[in-house]
Amino acid sequence: MPASTPIAVAMSGGVDSSAVAALLRAEGHEVIGLTMQLWDQRRLVGQAGPEGGHGRCCSLDDVHDARRVAEKLGIPYYVVNHQERFERDVVRPFVEEYLAGRTPIPCSLCNNHLKFDQLLTMARQIGADTVATGHYARVEFDDVGGRWLLQRPRDRAKDQTYFLFGLTQDQLSHTLFPIGNMTKSEVRELARSHGLALADKLDSQEICFVPGGDYKSFIASYLAEEGRAMPEAAGEVVTTGGSALGEHRGVHNFTVGQRKGLGVATGSPLYVIQIDSDSRRVVVGNEAELYTHTLRAKHLNFVSVDSLSEPMSVAVKIRHRHEPAPAIVEQIAEDEVMITFECPQRAVTPGQAAVFYDADVVVGGGWIMGRNQ
Amino acid sequence: MRRVYLDNNATTPLLPEVFEAMQPYFMGKFGNASSIHHHGQESRAAVERAREAVAGMLGCRASEIVFTGGGTEADNLALFGLLQPGDHCITSTVEHHAVLNTCKHLESAGCEITYVPVDGQGLVSPDDIRRAVRPNTKLISIMMANNETGVLQPVHEIGRIAEQADVYFHTDGVQAAGKVPIDVRDIGCDLLSISGHKMHAPQGIGALYIRKGTHLRPMLHGGNHERSRRAGTENVPGIVGLGKAAELACKGFHDSSNVRIAGWRDRLERSLIDAVEASGVNGSGVPRVPNTTNIYFDFLEGEALIIALDLKGLAVSTGAACSSGAIEPSHVLTAMGLPPERARASVRFSLGKQNTAEDVDFALQLVPETVARLRELSPIYNREALVR
Numbered sequence: 001m002p003a004s005t006p007i008a009v010a011m012s013g014g015v016d017s018s019a020v021a022a023l024l025r026a027e028g029h030e031v032i033g034l035t036m037q038l039w040d041q042r043r044l045v046g047q048a049g050p051e052g053g054h055g056r057c058c059s060l061d062d063v064h065d066a067r068r069v070a071e072k073l074g075i076p077y078y079v080v081n082h083q084e085r086f087e088r089d090v091v092r093p094f095v096e097e098y099l100a101g102r103t104p105i106p107c108s109l110c111n112n113h114l115k116f117d118q119l120l121t122m123a124r125q126i127g128a129d130t131v132a133t134g135h136y137a138r139v140e141f142d143d144v145g146g147r148w149l150l151q152r153p154r155d156r157a158k159d160q161t162y163f164l165f166g167l168t169q170d171q172l173s174h175t176l177f178p179i180g181n182m183t184k185s186e187v188r189e190l191a192r193s194h195g196l197a198l199a200d201k202l203d204s205q206e207i208c209f210v211p212g213g214d215y216k217s218f219i220a221s222y223l224a225e226e227g228r229a230m231p232e233a234a235g236e237v238v239t240t241g242g243s244a245l246g247e248h249r250g251v252h253n254f255t256v257g258q259r260k261g262l263g264v265a266t267g268s269p270l271y272v273i274q275i276d277s278d279s280r281r282v283v284v285g286n287e288a289e290l291y292t293h294t295l296r297a298k299h300l301n302f303v304s305v306d307s308l309s310e311p312m313s314v315a316v317k318i319r320h321r322h323e324p325a326p327a328i329v330e331q332i333a334e335d336e337v338m339i340t341f342e343c344p345q346r347a348v349t350p351g352q353a354a355v356f357y358d359a360d361v362v363v364g365g366g367w368i369m370g371r372n373q
Numbered sequence: 374m375r376r377v378y379l380d381n382n383a384t385t386p387l388l389p390e391v392f393e394a395m396q397p398y399f400m401g402k403f404g405n406a407s408s409i410h411h412h413g414q415e416s417r418a419a420v421e422r423a424r425e426a427v428a429g430m431l432g433c434r435a436s437e438i439v440f441t442g443g444g445t446e447a448d449n450l451a452l453f454g455l456l457q458p459g460d461h462c463i464t465s466t467v468e469h470h471a472v473l474n475t476c477k478h479l480e481s482a483g484c485e486i487t488y489v490p491v492d493g494q495g496l497v498s499p500d501d502i503r504r505a506v507r508p509n510t511k512l513i514s515i516m517m518a519n520n521e522t523g524v525l526q527p528v529h530e531i532g533r534i535a536e537q538a539d540v541y542f543h544t545d546g547v548q549a550a551g552k553v554p555i556d557v558r559d560i561g562c563d564l565l566s567i568s569g570h571k572m573h574a575p576q577g578i579g580a581l582y583i584r585k586g587t588h589l590r591p592m593l594h595g596g597n598h599e600r601s602r603r604a605g606t607e608n609v610p611g612i613v614g615l616g617k618a619a620e621l622a623c624k625g626f627h628d629s630s631n632v633r634i635a636g637w638r639d640r641l642e643r644s645l646i647d648a649v650e651a652s653g654v655n656g657s658g659v660p661r662v663p664n665t666t667n668i669y670f671d672f673l674e675g676e677a678l679i680i681a682l683d684l685k686g687l688a689v690s691t692g693a694a695c696s697s698g699a700i701e702p703s704h705v706l707t708a709m710g711l712p713p714e715r716a717r718a719s720v721r722f723s724l725g726k727q728n729t730a731e732d733v734d735f736a737l738q739l740v741p742e743t744v745a746r747l748r749e750l751s752p753i754y755n756r757e758a759l760v761r
């Protein structure tokens with residue numbers, strides 16, 4: 001039964017969100033297409049990627065694609081400008097996190113602060129009550145627990161719940177993921193059946209505002225544009241045993257688990273084990289030292305439960321391409337949990353999210369502070 | 374759905390008479406105005422008649438009019454045509470991007486540019502301009518009417534200053550043409566740009582008045598069209614449309630149509646400000662073109678208001694559109710000293726000759742209720758802030 005109020009579809013110009021618009025339209029809903037203008041591709045011109053400094057984010061080509069889909073479907077369509085908020089809530093934290101020796105996930109911040117906050121507000125203001133996106137995830141209301149549940153999609157390979165753990169109950173209650181029960185190939189087929197020219201368009205993979213994935217030169221250009229010098233960042237590369245192996249040129253060049261580009265030569269392969277931004281030390285060690293049983297996470301959001309009253313047995317995912325690993329999650333302080341894995345996990349990386357699953361259901365998640373020492 | 378268009382500073386529909394005048398020149402009278410035969414002569418005559426009509430609207434000789442591909446091209450021709458590296462030009466912070474970004478480009482090419490500020494009402498101060506004149510000043514470029522607020526600049530006074538200082542004076546008249554009478558001799562300008570589609574002629578046609586004796590370097594090289602000032606086969610239907618629109622504009626100053634538009638604008642403005650708390654006019658209290666009002670509705674995002682209104686059938690606008698179509702914060706309102714929140718909460722209503730009293734009623738019914746809904750849902754709306 002189609003809702004009487006319109007649904008706003010966040011349209012990126014990609015296949016998934018275009019298929020969402022087509023699907024909802026075919027179901028008889030009133031649909032309004034919105035594309036968020038988040039980043040000005042003309043900025044940071046010195047920052048030349050393979051296509052002359054143009055990343056995927058908000059590229060004119062994508063806007064044109066979305067506009068053509070909207071026209072084809074006969075739905076109103078608008079590009080809305082959220083550049084200020086995107087810079088404040090996503091780009092700046094991204095840069096600061098790297099400078100602090102962590103490895104950030106801008107997509108989660110964008111979801112929390114832009115797509116399911118700003119865009120939802122905009123949707124409500126223009127008379128819609130719900131935002132639908134092309135994320136691969138499922139949302140449903142659980143009568144028993146009285147909560148909105150976020151669940152893994154049917155197409156496991158495309159699962160995006162890891163980036164969505166920060167959604168509040170209010171946000172989830174106004175969100176639709178119409179392709180959560182479809183596989184990618186079904187989505188492409190749907191787009192094709194609606195005559196959408198972009199049915200075979202490639203998926204975007206990289207961080208949308210970083211052309212060619214070269215985040216190091218992005219950070220350099222960003223700081224240069226702000227007139228900020230690269231912070232005093234050179235420091236020592238030391239072993240886990242404490243012996244100095246050499247110098248490095250800034251902690252933002254490293255991520256936990258990294259093996260290449262360490263700038264030191266020893267007989268056996270070395271990996272980044274830990275980054276200490278205060279002392280500007282990059283600690284390296286052998287592969288075995290990458291593994292850890294425990295981690296701490298902060299700035300939590302719970303989804304299927306209101307809070308953790310007692311330790312809970314869950315599966316925890318610590319990066320996007322990580323198979324959730326069995327663990328116990330336990331509250332150890334206000335807004336902080338300790339996670340203890342059954343088996344040690346490789347390369348626990350501060351700045352990434354730890355998302356807790358109970359089978360398909362997202363229990364909650366938080367931001368990784370570090371391995372427990 | 375009923376649709377009402379109150380965004381005539383962005384573009385205007387053709388008036389029926391304009392469309393009618395143009396029609397023969399697409400198929401029947403298709404000649405190249407440079408051709409020697411009958412077909413060419415037919416087109417040449419139409420072009421020259423239109424030139425006279427445009428000259429009539431501006432108070433100059435027909436030979437002082439060059440047709441261009443639009444207002445932006447006219448502005449570019451004026452600035453590029455005069456300024457060379459080492460020259461100094463005085464302009465303002467509230468110019469249209471056609472002038473502002475051209476100046477920025479010329480700056481990078483070795484010209485010196487002074488951007489004079491505006492006051493809270495959006496007016497430049499003639500004294501600021503007088504003080505900005507240097508020995509190498511070649512040109513002053515100040516718009517007649519601002520596209521966002523409709524505020525009219527003191528161009529006559531600036532014309533005197535330019536004359537005394539013996540520098541060229543260009544004025545971007547795109548938003549003034551058809552809305553207020555223009556007399557280039559009276560203003561004392563050497564160059565004046567107009568655009569067809571802002572005055573009920575088609576898009577893609579404009580003109581530049583170039584005072585006799587002003588030597589401009591052409592931007593487009595090719596044939597000897599437009600007295601070698603703008604190469605390229607004339608856009609005959611467009612030129613005919615512009616000529617007709619110019620004729621009708623002059624008529625409008627003598628019959629009641631401009632007075633009627635001014636009356637509707639005033640009613641729209643007053644009624645909206647009465648009906649909506651925490652609202653007001655940007656650039657009120659100074660002379661403005663009669664069709665434009667720029668109103669702030671504090672505690673909301675103009676972008677959301679514009680989309681909400683469009684979904685209900687009312688077309689208005691704010692700021693400037695960037696290449697993707699998203700709205701960028703207005704450099705004009707920011708230059709007037711509006712805090713960023715108020716600049717973002719501002720919306721432009723601009724009327725045209727095709728509008729009716731019912732169109733104004735439609736807006737008056739729709740805008741207050743939409744503003745109220747947006748404020749209810751706005752994170753920045755705080756009723757207590759109003760009480761205080």
